[in-house]
Amino acid sequence: MELSALHNPWAISELHILLRLVLALLLGGLIGFEREQSNHAAGLRTNILVCLGSCLLMLLSMYGFSAFVDQPNVRVDPARLAAAVITGIGFLGAGTILFTGKSITGLTTAASLWVVSAIGLAVGAGFYFASGTATVMVLITLWAFNKLEKRYINARKEHLLIIKANDLSQVMLDINALMTDQKITMRKMKLEECADEAEGELLQLQLYITLPKSEALLVLLDKIKHLEGVRWVSSE
Structure with a gap:
């Protein structure tokens, strides 16, 4: 990374862009693998694409318009595309929710897609610890809590x-x-x-x-x- 980029919040090196995209792919893939093992509609590829796309949009939002920062009458907001991702992921999540008779299925998958998009945004913003910790917590929720739910809640x-x-x-x-x-x-x-x-x-x-x-x-x-x-x- 160039020295100027170290002191410029609007600049990022290509190496760091690659690092964040690869990390988003891995974290989204971990959650997607768990969903794939459970035979859910949104599996490995879906979760990877959601996480990767969210990361890319976060990078674009933060660094893609850096050339216009010093222009007069231009106001750059790094969170503008992130807000659109959070809203837009709701439509994808809604497609995984099914209502059959008295039961509703797909809510957990829809929620996991929403969290995966948030993880992608966090990776894109450089919050590595937060995104890694959130991924571990999501995996614990989807796997361990699922066992507890089947044993103590669904039976009742x-x-x-x-x-x-x-x-x-x-x-x-x-x-x-x-x-x-x-x-x-x-x-x-x-x-x-x-x-x-x-x-x-x-x-x-x-x-x-x-x-x-x-x-x-x-x-x-x-x-x-x-x-x-x-x-x-x-x-x-």
Whole structure:
């Protein structure tokens, strides 16, 4: 770097530009790799491109207009493009959010894209410690907290079981015994008649339950499916 650049906040060497772009690629790639391993819509390449693009725009915002700094009536704001990145990333994040029935998916991926863009901006501005620390924290949040969430939070969410049978009198007794044995809590129950082309008139039972652990749902569905009189069972 030239001596003049050391004392000029509007100047940066090509070596430092390369360093920041490579660092943005690596940090975005780390988070993208975790997302790719979890089979999310925004994976390795998406996160790398977001982080790299944010870094480039930050560099452009800070140093790309240095030639006009000394011009009269010209006001240079290093944060102007950074603000546009934060706003614009919302449209990309919104594309990863899906609403299906009662559930919303993609919120974590959208949030990770927003954080990755912030990491790219931080790298572009030269905040290496902050961007590196934030990357480690994001990885801990996406991996370690995901394990805790699946074990202690998701298991306590309410599930809807839909059971169709010819006669529910014995089926209800068997289901009650199953739930008592597996320590499953029943929140609400709804019974109605339904027609099926193959089976004819059936009774439909809707059960709102909470499970002691997430793995218990598959076991419960398999056991209910094999109960005498049950024609169909599903979960939401």
